[in-house]
Amino acid sequence: xxxxxxxxxxxxxxxxxxxxxxxxxxxxxxxxxxxxxxxxxxxxxxxxxxxxxxxxxxxxxxxxxxxxxxxxxxxxxxxxxxxxxxxxxxxxxxxxxxxxxxxxxxxxxxxxxxxxxxxxxxxxxxxxxxxxxxxxxxxxxxxxxxxxxxxxxxxxxxxxxxxxxxxxxxxxxxxxxxxxxxxxxxxxxxxxxxxxxxxxxxxxxxxxxxxxxxxxxxxxxxxxxxxxxxxxxxxxxxxxxxxxxxxxxxxxxxxxxxxxxxxxxxxxxxxxxxxxxxxxxxxxxxxxxxxxxxxxxxxxxxxxxxxxxxxxxxxxxxxxxxxxxxxxxxxxxxxxxxxxxxxxxxxxxxxxxxxxxxxxxxxxxxxxxxxxxxxxxxxxxxxxxxxxxxxxxxxxxxxxxxxxxxxxxxxxxxxxxxxxxxxxxxxxxxxxxxxxxxxxxxxx
Ligand code: S3P
Numbered sequence: 001x002x003x004x005x006x007x008x009x010x011x012x013x014x015x016x017x018x019x020x021x022x023x024x025x026x027x028x029x030x031x032x033x034x035x036x037x038x039x040x041x042x043x044x045x046x047x048x049x050x051x052x053x054x055x056x057x058x059x060x061x062x063x064x065x066x067x068x069x070x071x072x073x074x075x076x077x078x079x080x081x082x083x084x085x086x087x088x089x090x091x092x093x094x095x096x097x098x099x100x101x102x103x104x105x106x107x108x109x110x111x112x113x114x115x116x117x118x119x120x121x122x123x124x125x126x127x128x129x130x131x132x133x134x135x136x137x138x139x140x141x142x143x144x145x146x147x148x149x150x151x152x153x154x155x156x157x158x159x160x161x162x163x164x165x166x167x168x169x170x171x172x173x174x175x176x177x178x179x180x181x182x183x184x185x186x187x188x189x190x191x192x193x194x195x196x197x198x199x200x201x202x203x204x205x206x207x208x209x210x211x212x213x214x215x216x217x218x219x220x221x222x223x224x225x226x227x228x229x230x231x232x233x234x235x236x237x238x239x240x241x242x243x244x245x246x247x248x249x250x251x252x253x254x255x256x257x258x259x260x261x262x263x264x265x266x267x268x269x270x271x272x273x274x275x276x277x278x279x280x281x282x283x284x285x286x287x288x289x290x291x292x293x294x295x296x297x298x299x300x301x302x303x304x305x306x307x308x309x310x311x312x313x314x315x316x317x318x319x320x321x322x323x324x325x326x327x328x329x330x331x332x333x334x335x336x337x338x339x340x341x342x343x344x345x346x347x348x349x350x351x352x353x354x355x356x357x358x359x360x361x362x363x364x365x366x367x368x369x370x371x372x373x374x375x376x377x378x379x380x381x382x383x384x385x386x387x388x389x390x391x392x393x394x395x396x397x398x399x400x401x402x403x404x405x406x407x408x409x410x411x412x413x414x415x416x417x418x419x420x421x422x423x424x425x426x427x428x429x430x431x432x433x434x435x436x437x438x439x440x441x442x443x444x
Contacts (some may be wrong), residue, residue: 007418011405014439017254025050025234031388037078038067042229046076054098088114095120103132109176110141112156132177162187170199170315185223203291220239233289235262248299258368263293269317306333322400337371348394357389
């Protein structure tokens with residue numbers, strides 16, 4: 001067994017939060033910067049790269065495909081090999097816990113002149129990969145999955161053809177996989193999404209000199225274009241900031257200021273949701289660092305009201321629902337989330353894992369096939385009882401329940417927490433500085 005199965009946190013209740021800090025770099029942007037940098041002509045420099053396990057899985061895979069990558073404290077330098085320059089490897093490429101890495105690599109490796117096999121950890125080996133394989137096959141790619149899941153076997157097929165693809169689900173990973181393959185396809189590929197999803201790939205491709213046409217829900221990309229190396233500034237990850245935004249709202253005292261947080265509107269659905277719930281969050285210093293906007297966020301204790309989450313915000317807050325449920329449990333009045341069945345196929349089944357954890361802490365709620373109904377707080381006392389949570393190795397579940405400690409009656413023990421490092425290395429230390437009573441426990 002790996003360390004990931006035994007690390008745990010014990011979090012005792014605290015009342016006050018404090019601090020001014022930046023959160024680590026954006027995970028989605030870091031993956032893409034490495035991949036596009038690897039395919040570009042010239043040396044790409046990445047500032048603010050997220051040194052998390054997920055992004056390091058992408059980095060390691062690119063190195064084994066022949067891309068030289070240097071890391072210094074200040075930046076990551078990617079010596080691009082050009083669109084046709086990757087080299088095959090005999091070993092399977094290990095994507096760890098990273099669904100983004102696996103699905104984007106499917107698009108990147110499908111048009112190569114060598115074969116590849118993609119594998120991952122226990123959680124990733126259970127996740128659906130046909131959603132990316134199916135459109136790539138329409139382009140002529142030869143890809144096999146096992147019962148729809150990894151290992152993913154890719155028989156490299158250099159001459160792909162462009163397609164017009166209407167995505168059946170709102171997924172930035174699927175959209176991005178098709179766009180990456182489209183760079184090597186004959187003709188103009190068109191991808192249409194059913195609802196807006198994060199557009200980091202589109203923004204970054206333009207930064208690498210690729211011409212795209214974006215028209216409402218559709219993006220068009222002509223094959224045969226080359227990427228020009230560039231400098232990428234990675235903003236702070238809004239999804240990591242989200243834990244502190246909710247912590248600041250539900251704490252009884254204090255405030256938290258988060259600096260340089262990514263404010264791409266396709267990512268900030270939780271900010272809109274929290275504000276509609278009555279959160280006291282001030283946005284300042286809006287700036288544009290490269291293609292991604294950033295801002296500083298100041299959050300203070302707030303009286304939250306329950307909310308019916310507007311369905312169009314679901315893809316724009318898709319990674320934030322674990323911590324949203326914590327906020328909703330602390331709000332006055334009921335909250336309802338529907339149309340979020342995608343949560344069932346994340347690093348864990350996030351609806352089921354959160355429901356089990358909320359039950360363990362005595363929070364009344366109803367689990368739905370595509371969401372959850374929460375009753376909201378019933379009195380002025382603590383919202384969560386003391387208890388033990390199994391995060392099932394899901395980083396965002398572990399971090400969400402750590403935040404719950406700010407409204408807990410006693411200690412919350414959270415099992416299987418090592419995977420916080422997949423997106424947020426150093427979370428426990430930062431949370432402690434910020435006022436949470438979090439300690440690392442040994443094996444349970
Ligand atoms: C991501 C897209 C989302 C998100 C994931 C990162 C990306 O997944 O949940 O954490 O970087 O493109 P889907 O595209 O499957 O919704």
